[in-house]
Amino acid sequence: MHLKKVGLLAASFLLIGSVAISATACSSSSSSKSNGETLTVSTFGLSTKQMRNDVLNPFSKESGVTVKTQFGDSSTRLTQIEHNSNSNIDVIELAQNNAVTGNKKKLFKKLDFSKISNFKYLTKSEQKLARETNAVPYTVNSIGIIYNPKKVKINDWKDLWDNKLKGKLAIPDITTTFGPAMLYLAGDYSGTSVTKDNGASAFKAMEKLKPNILKTYTQSSDLSNMFKSGEIDVAVVGDYAVSMLQATNPDLKYTVPTSGTYANYDNVAILKNSKNSNAAYKYINFRISKAIQKKVASSKSLNNAPVNTQVKLTPSEATNKTYGSVAKRAKTIDFSFVNKEMPTWISKWNKIMNH
CATH class of the missing domain: 3.40.190.10 (Periplasmic binding protein-like II)
Structure with a gap:
């Protein structure tokens, strides 16, 4: 796909x-x-x-x-x-x-x-x-999950890997503000922090997530019409975009899992x-x-x-x-580490998402 x-x-x-x-x-x-x-x-x-x-x-x-x-x-x-x-x-x-x-x-x-x-x-x-x-x-700001409650129920980050979401998920692209946070979340899902293995386990988790991903987006505004048309039911977004998305799709729910988020x-x-x-x-x-x-x-x-x-x-x-x-359970991202790894991560991301 x-x-x-x-x-x-x-x-x-x-x-x-x-x-x-x-x-x-x-x-x-x-x-x-x-x-x-x-x-x-x-x-x-x-x-x-x-x-x-x-x-x-x-x-x-x-x-x-x-x-x-x-x-x-x-x-x-x-x-x-x-x-x-x-x-x-x-x-x-x-x-x-x-x-x-x-x-x-x-x-x-x-x-x-x-x-x-x-x-x-x-x-x-x-x-x-x-x-x-x-x-x-x-x-x-930090990252959370916005979803259509008429179609799905989301409680935690691990729910994104549920096969019921096949082809219904949008996530931020690796080059965007919260692209690195998406990899950190995948590392959490795999049980190995990206800083421990340079993201190797996280990318394996991304391969598992790929069937659910319809789109990797670079602009939060792109999601508005996709929710309206029913192309997607769930998206991972920065909280700064939530008001904009709910203004055009009032039924959408936003949640920051109790397990934590990234700031x-x-x-x-x-x-x-x-x-x-x-x-x-x-x-x-x-x-x-x-x-x-x-x-x-x-x-x-x-x-x-x-x-x-x-x-x-x-x-x-x-x-x-x-x-x-939310601020109390927001974890930090080591951007000095991330920026050093980014060229390699972009290459790996492209291989997974575009093949």
Whole structure:
């Protein structure tokens, strides 16, 4: 069985033009309040309207900085910057594995945390991550299972291997934010952590899972129509996509198994060649401020779990987020290890999924 796929696998790391990236001017504050500073922000292509309305425009209004934006998926935007160090991007928001890569390749400025007054409100582990990557965490997300309860019942990760799901499952591609987490989960299913055998047991588990997989996806939005049409009954997704999927498919249920999940931080960094560092530091501080963290935590906004410890969510507000009990059972991924193994993993993944 050949799997339905969108996007590219290994080539997505090499071909900058393979995924469309849009760069647009954000509606900024009135010219009377502009202080002459400009900032170009590169960020995720999901929920762009909410990103403009709840983060970019308010930042521009408050700071007087004229903001331009670039939207696209994390790995493609990182690749673009790697190949064009003189791009006009000032700050970039990336998934954790891409932030680790970007820092290792010396694409970011060394951060002066004394210029970020809200930095002290991050947890010790988040501050450590920021210092290690020169990229400040601004939200944490994790992986779970979304499914059609009229067709199936899902309680745990091992249920994904049930042959009743044959041809009805979608999983994130290996090159996406949660692709590595999928391998970690397969390692858990096999009983051997990927860090113990470099993923050998996990890939055997993926071979067992393959009959159930209809699609490996690169964009969460691809799943919406597949659920609507009944092509899939179950998908493994990051919690940031749940609200979007339930908005178009209200009957869908989302669960994070009690056995645990895997977390990913989204991080913001200043590019090494940015000429607008002052505005960039203002943006980072704004991004992790209590008011904005609370605002974007709303399911009507970006559904971003807060990292600012001053922000408290009600049980209702915490729904479908890596917060509270979910955050407590979220395990970490060693992205330094993952990124080293990734070329080999992509090759193995392709052999299993495309044959």
